[in-house]
Amino acid sequence: STSAVQAQKKIGNETDEQKAKRMEWWKDARFGMFIHWGLYALPARHEWVKSNEHITNEGYQKYFDQFNPTQFNPKLWAKKAKAAGMKYVVLTTKHHEGFTLFDSKFTDYKATNTLAKRDLVKEFVDAFRAEGLKIGFYYSLIDWHHPDFTVDAYHPLKPANNDENQYLALNKGRNMANYRKYLSNQVNEILTKYGKIDILWLDFSYPGKHGKGKDDWASVDLLKQIRKLQPGIIVDNRLDLDDYADGADFETPEQVSTDALAKFKGKTWETCQTFSGSWGYYRDENTWKTNKQLLNLLITSVANGGNLLLNVGPTAKGEFDNRANTALDSLGIWMHANSSSIYGCTFAPDKYKPTPGTQLTYNKTGKKLYVHLFEYPKDGKIVLDGYGDDVIYAQFLHDNSELLVDKDKSTSGSLVLKLPIQKPNFQIPVIELSLK
Ligand code: JFZ
Numbered sequence: 001s002t003s004a005v006q007a008q009k010k011i012g013n014e015t016d017e018q019k020a021k022r023m024e025w026w027k028d029a030r031f032g033m034f035i036h037w038g039l040y041a042l043p044a045r046h047e048w049v050k051s052n053e054h055i056t057n058e059g060y061q062k063y064f065d066q067f068n069p070t071q072f073n074p075k076l077w078a079k080k081a082k083a084a085g086m087k088y089v090v091l092t093t094k095h096h097e098g099f100t101l102f103d104s105k106f107t108d109y110k111a112t113n114t115l116a117k118r119d120l121v122k123e124f125v126d127a128f129r130a131e132g133l134k135i136g137f138y139y140s141l142i143d144w145h146h147p148d149f150t151v152d153a154y155h156p157l158k159p160a161n162n163d164e165n166q167y168l169a170l171n172k173g174r175n176m177a178n179y180r181k182y183l184s185n186q187v188n189e190i191l192t193k194y195g196k197i198d199i200l201w202l203d204f205s206y207p208g209k210h211g212k213g214k215d216d217w218a219s220v221d222l223l224k225q226i227r228k229l230q231p232g233i234i235v236d237n238r239l240d241l242d243d244y245a246d247g248a249d250f251e252t253p254e255q256v257s258t259d260a261l262a263k264f265k266g267k268t269w270e271t272c273q274t275f276s277g278s279w280g281y282y283r284d285e286n287t288w289k290t291n292k293q294l295l296n297l298l299i300t301s302v303a304n305g306g307n308l309l310l311n312v313g314p315t316a317k318g319e320f321d322n323r324a325n326t327a328l329d330s331l332g333i334w335m336h337a338n339s340s341s342i343y344g345c346t347f348a349p350d351k352y353k354p355t356p357g358t359q360l361t362y363n364k365t366g367k368k369l370y371v372h373l374f375e376y377p378k379d380g381k382i383v384l385d386g387y388g389d390d391v392i393y394a395q396f397l398h399d400n401s402e403l404l405v406d407k408d409k410s411t412s413g414s415l416v417l418k419l420p421i422q423k424p425n426f427q428i429p430v431i432e433l434s435l436k
Contacts, residue, residue: 009243009244009245010246011223011244011246011247012224014246022232022234022249023234023249023250023268026088026134026198026199026250026307027307029088029307029343030087030298030301030302030307030308030342030343030345031084031085031087031298031307031308031310031342032089032090032309032310033081033084033090033309033312034089034138034272034279034310034311035077035089035090035311035313035314036092036279036311036312036313037092037101037281037313037314038094038095038097038101038280039060039063039064039067039099040095040097040280040281041280041281041313041314041316042063042067042316044280044282044283044284044316045278045282045284046278046280047095047278047279047280047313048096050096050097050156051096051144051155053156054156054158055156056156056157057145064099065114066115067111067115067116067316068114068116068316069120069317069318070317070318071315071317071318071319072120072123072317073318074123074126074127074128075127075130076319076320077124077127077128077314077320078127078130078131080320080325081128081131081133081328082131082133083328083329083332084328084332085332085335085339086133087133087343088133088134088135088136089128089133089134089135089136090136090137090138090201091121091124091137091138092138092140093121093137093138093139093190094139094140094143094186095138095140095280096140096143096144096154097144098143098144098145098146098149099111100186101120102119102120102122102189103119103121103122104186104189105189106186106189107182121137121190121194122194125194125195129195134198134199135194135198136197136198136199136200136201137191137197137199137201138201138202138203139186139187139190139201140202141183141202141203141204141217141238142203142204143183146179146182147174148174148175148176148177148178148179150176151170151171153206153209153210153211154206157170162210167210176216180216180217180218183217184221184225187200187222187225188225191226191229191230192229196230197233198233198234199235199236200226200230200234200235200236201236201238202217202222202235202236202238202239203236204238205217205219205239205240207240213240214239214241217239219239219241219247220244222239223235223239223241223247234249234250235248236250236252236270237249237251237252250268250269250270251264251268251270252269252270252272253269253271253272253306254271254272254273255272255273256271258296258297261300261301261304261306264304264306265305265347266305267306269305269306270306270307271297271301271306271307271308271309272309273297273310273311274311274313275288275289275294275311275313275323278313279311280313281313281314281315281316282313288323289327291327291331291427292427292428294310294327294330294331295331295427295428297310298331299341299359299372299428300359302341302345303347303348303354303359303361303372305346305347310331334426334427337397337398338398338428340363340370340397340432341361341363341372341397341430341432344365344366345361345362345363346361346362347362348361348369349362351386352369352384352386352387353385353386355371355383355384356375357374357375358371358373358374358375359371359372367436368434368435369391369432369433370430370431370433371384371417371430371433372428372429372430373428373431374428376419376429377419379421380418380419380420380421381416381419382416382417383414383416383417384414384415384416384417385413385414386413386414387413387433388407388413389436390435390436391415391433391435391436392434392435393433394417394432394433395432396424396429396432397429397430397431398424398426398429399424403417403418403419404418405418406418417431
């Protein structure tokens with residue numbers, strides 16, 4: 001069939017084995033930090049503010065002039081990420097607004113020319129590397145500042161009533177070929193000036209009328225360029241290269257509910273999630289997720305074989321705000337005790353079914369099964385049907401205290417775990433089952 005032929009279309013010549021090797025650290029890591037930081041931190045009302053409120057380059061200029069992150073200290077960011085249990089980080093080197101946090105030969109619209117007066121990406125990379133985290137760059141394919149980037153359905157200058165003649169008038173003199181060159185030049189800069197880069201997160205494609213896709217970005221050539229410059233790099237799936245078997249390394253389900261993650265089981269994926277809804281710092285947003293919801297996102301991701309990329313939007317001063325710090329600290333307390341159920345883990349073999357109120361993760365190498373207690377059983381008992389003959393030892397993960405198991409009640413390999421009546425003082429305690 002044609003779809004079978006299409007799936008064979010390839011850009012490079014990497015084998016499945018080589019790819020598995022390249023992706024290994026990323027699949028084991030499971031938990032990363034996304035950082036959305038740019039001029040939009042000043043208006044502090046969504047990173048899309050320029051488009052949402054149809055702000056011109058002139059109208060947006062005040063944020064460039066006022067950008068002065070006196071408290072920017074990426075070492076503190078890196079320590080927070082590390083303490084929360086995150087293994088990698090992805091920073092917006094440029095978002096849709098077009099402002100670059102890095103020094104670039106190809107634009108004046110960069111941090112170096114603000115009151116910050118320096119390459120902020122350089123300091124960021126040094127700080128996170130020093131903490132042992134892998135380095136990822138987000139780079140926006142979209143650019144609402146560049147004069148050659150054509151006005152489309154998401155652009156701040158888009159005509160109010162989608163009037164075709166207005167689109168034509170606005171795009172007279174704009175030349176996407178020039179923008180493609182700029183895009184390629186800047187991708188070249190970020191992949192050559194900062195040493196080994198582990199992840200490239202390009203964002204995003206929206207093919208169709210007044211949209212943009214692979215031809216607008218020259219995606220095939222861009223991906224070839226990326227792989228040549230950084231052979232080990234891991235690239236997301238937003239280049240509009242679904243027709244190619246090797247057009248992306250992972251899927252990026254964004255802001256989806258925990259219920260929706262089950263359908264990604266068996267694929268290679270990372271869900272990106274915010275604390276409060278917006279990616280950039282949004283002062284007045286009061287829809288912050290609870291600690292339990294955040295843990296649920298992390299555990300549910302691993303229980304379905306995926307990663308969680310949890311976002312922080314630093315303030316215009318250059319700091320994580322208190323709500324973000326508190327949430328990260330609380331994740332760190334849980335991870336300190338329970339990270340063995342996260343790192344190197346994936347979904348459990350089919351024969352093990354989670355009981356109501358629990359989620360399972362599995363470490364194949366260590367032969368461990370992890371039961372996450374979202375709801376604590378009132379009678380202190382958990383019955384695991386079909387596990388009985390496989391389990392050789394059970395303990396809580398946070399203190400390695402033994403959990404007694406009762407097998408004689410079982411005739412069909414079911415196992416009764418006896419838990420303390422009093423729930424341990426832990427949000428979502430984890431039971432570790434050692435398998436034969
Ligand atoms: C994009 C950005 O527009 C947003 O500001 C943020 O950076 C986020 C991580 O990525 O938002 C998207 C991109 C793609 C989809 C949805 C939101 N999508 O394909 O559903």
